[in-house]
Amino acid sequence: MKIGIVCPYSWDVPGGVQFHIRDLAEHLIRLGHEVSVLAPADDAPPKPGGLGGAPTLPPYVVSAGRAVPVPYNGSVARLNFGFLSAARVRRWLHEGRFDVIHIHEPASPSLGLLSCWAAQGPIVATFHTSNPRSRAMIAAYPILQPALEKISARIAVSEYARRTLVEHLGGDAVVIPNGVDVEFFARAEPRKQWQGGTIGFIGRIDEPRKGLPVLMRALPRILEERPETRLLVAGRGDTEEAVEGLPAAVRERVEFLGMVSDDDKARLLRSVDLYVAPNTGGESFGIILVEAMSAGAPVLASDLDAFAQVLDQGAAGELFVNEDADELAAAAVRLLADPARRAELRARGSAHVRRFDWSVVGGDILAVYETVTDGAASVATDERTTLRARFGLARD
Amino acid sequence: MTTIIWIVVALVAVALYLSWTAGRLDRLHARIDAARAALDAQLLRRASVAQELATAGVLDPAASIVLYESAHAARSAEPDQREVAESELSQALRAVFDDPETAAQVREAPGGTAAVGELTQAVRRVPMARRFHNDAVRAARAVRRHRVVRWFRLAGHAPFPLAFEMDDEPPPALTAERGATAL
Numbered sequence: 001m002k003i004g005i006v007c008p009y010s011w012d013v014p015g016g017v018q019f020h021i022r023d024l025a026e027h028l029i030r031l032g033h034e035v036s037v038l039a040p041a042d043d044a045p046p047k048p049g050g051l052g053g054a055p056t057l058p059p060y061v062v063s064a065g066r067a068v069p070v071p072y073n074g075s076v077a078r079l080n081f082g083f084l085s086a087a088r089v090r091r092w093l094h095e096g097r098f099d100v101i102h103i104h105e106p107a108s109p110s111l112g113l114l115s116c117w118a119a120q121g122p123i124v125a126t127f128h129t130s131n132p133r134s135r136a137m138i139a140a141y142p143i144l145q146p147a148l149e150k151i152s153a154r155i156a157v158s159e160y161a162r163r164t165l166v167e168h169l170g171g172d173a174v175v176i177p178n179g180v181d182v183e184f185f186a187r188a189e190p191r192k193q194w195q196g197g198t199i200g201f202i203g204r205i206d207e208p209r210k211g212l213p214v215l216m217r218a219l220p221r222i223l224e225e226r227p228e229t230r231l232l233v234a235g236r237g238d239t240e241e242a243v244e245g246l247p248a249a250v251r252e253r254v255e256f257l258g259m260v261s262d263d264d265k266a267r268l269l270r271s272v273d274l275y276v277a278p279n280t281g282g283e284s285f286g287i288i289l290v291e292a293m294s295a296g297a298p299v300l301a302s303d304l305d306a307f308a309q310v311l312d313q314g315a316a317g318e319l320f321v322n323e324d325a326d327e328l329a330a331a332a333v334r335l336l337a338d339p340a341r342r343a344e345l346r347a348r349g350s351a352h353v354r355r356f357d358w359s360v361v362g363g364d365i366l367a368v369y370e371t372v373t374d375g376a377a378s379v380a381t382d383e384r385t386t387l388r389a390r391f392g393l394a395r396d
Numbered sequence: 397m398t399t400i401i402w403i404v405v406a407l408v409a410v411a412l413y414l415s416w417t418a419g420r421l422d423r424l425h426a427r428i429d430a431a432r433a434a435l436d437a438q439l440l441r442r443a444s445v446a447q448e449l450a451t452a453g454v455l456d457p458a459a460s461i462v463l464y465e466s467a468h469a470a471r472s473a474e475p476d477q478r479e480v481a482e483s484e485l486s487q488a489l490r491a492v493f494d495d496p497e498t499a500a501q502v503r504e505a506p507g508g509t510a511a512v513g514e515l516t517q518a519v520r521r522v523p524m525a526r527r528f529h530n531d532a533v534r535a536a537r538a539v540r541r542h543r544v545v546r547w548f549r550l551a552g553h554a555p556f557p558l559a560f561e562m563d564d565e566p567p568p569a570l571t572a573e574r575g576a577t578a579l
Contacts, residue, residue, distance in 0.1 A: 120423065122430075146420055149535040152427055153528045170538070171531040174524050367517070371525045374434040 040067035121379035179361035185294035188266035200272035205237025211278030221329035269295035293349035519566035
């Protein structure tokens with residue numbers, strides 16, 4: 001099958017959606033499908049010597065030009081728009097002759113929306129975020145609707161994301177979670193210096209929604225009960241600011257590992273006695289929980305809708321009331337003192353994550369592709385959107 | 397003179413808008429047709445696999461008859477009876493595969509693994525195809541209810557699209573094994 005995937009965010013910037021698309025594309029290629037990913041990327045030629053310039057793209061990625069940073073939705077987003085991007089989208093669609101195209105985040109004012117406008121035929125779309133309905137979205141509704149109604153199949157990454165999608169845009173979607181390479185995490189080698197009464201946290205330090213402040217508030221109480229505990233924090237951000245206001249004795253028990261590689265992330269998750277996800281909101285899935293469970297780490301997470309769903313309503317990992325540092329501390333102390341319960345969570349987590357493995361998730365996504373391509377022509381550029389075509393002047 | 401120009405501009409704009417909306421509707425109807433064809437294919441596939449299993453002699457006689465009856469009824473149902481017949485097939489499948497042992501037993505028979513695999517795929521894809529179909533129907537209905545579309549009869553003679561309502565809950569024993577996710 002010839003599959004075209006559209007990534008709305010810069011390929012050069014690491015992010016959840018980009019990783020998901022990379023893994024999906026590689027999984028599909030392994031299965032023998034032809035895959036092309038259209039993504040914003042710097043296409044300045046690399047300087048001689050390989051230093052500077054753009055990082056080389058994988059062979060299956062086609063650049064749609066550089067993304068422009070613009071203020072959007074309360075933060076600076078790097079988006080692709082304008083005639084140049086639209087022309088590249090058309091050319092990619094025209095040359096690709098895809099059986100199906102898979103657009104990620106079709107409602108974001110970037111490549112996703114441009115491809116929706118420009119294409120016709122079987123279109124699959126995945127909605128990753130569950131943004132609350134913004135005024136811009138309401139104003140853009142008449143523009144968005146004709147583009148979104150071309151989508152033949154909608155995928156939401158969680159039941160929660162599906163609910164918001166149905167509320168905001170109407171219609172329905174199937175739920176297919178994000179995939180994880182379970183084996184990669186399960187096979188990682190634990191590291192000695194990260195073992196022995198350790199709690200793990202992975203995420204941006206300076207992003208309050210990732211919830212590190214909640215964990216920091218709980219830490220003194222955890223150390224009171226179990227003084228030998230250590231907290232390992234992986235992620236970028238200002239480390240000084242993170243431990244501000246903590247007594248020196250507590251600070252000593254916190255170790256910052258900075259940005260870690262994929263391998264180190266897997267080894268960290270394999271090593272810790274407890275993985276804590278204190279996120280306070282803005283999560284529509286929670287891939288990190290799946291990765292932690294794949295690595296066999298017992299998980300303690302805030303009771304966000306998305307997290308509760310990934311953890312099977314608390315059966316595959318424990319939940320605490322969102323932003324409640326006391327409850328987090330109590331649960332962490334209880335779990336650290338109870339190896340039998342941790343072993344039980346490990347076992348349940350490992351069994352539970354099988355459904356998030358790429359073999360299952362990829363199969364589901366392929367099933368969607370096959371369902372929409374049944375009885376439909378292949379993807380083509382939609383000539384009806386141009387003025388010339390409307391007067392019957394377009395050449396075929 | 398300028399008034400005439402303005403009137404012409406306005407008329408052209410209205411004509412463009414109507415033509416664009418008609419194109420949009422046309423596309424939506426095409427999408428419904430494709431989704432309906434896909435749904436039909438999946439339903440037919442499910443009924444065929446169920447019928448095959450029923451006649452293969454791998455199930456006990458009572459289960460075989462129940463499954464055969466409902467699969468046959470689903471395949472030969474008149475269009476207005478289809479939703480009921482397909483729902484009954486879903487119920488029959490759930491009743492037959494209520495016990496996880498049944499699936500295990502079928503797998504042991506020669507060619508059983510492939511048959512169960514095919515059935516699992518079919519019961520997973522029916523709800524998918526149905527959801528996509530009903531989503532297309534909803535989008536088309538939203539546009540067709542629009543005043544402009546009704547006044548200018550932009551939908552032509554295309555019948556008002558109807559959703560396909562049925563019980564498509566798959567047997568838990570089949571989906572749980574593959575770790576398939578909730579739909």
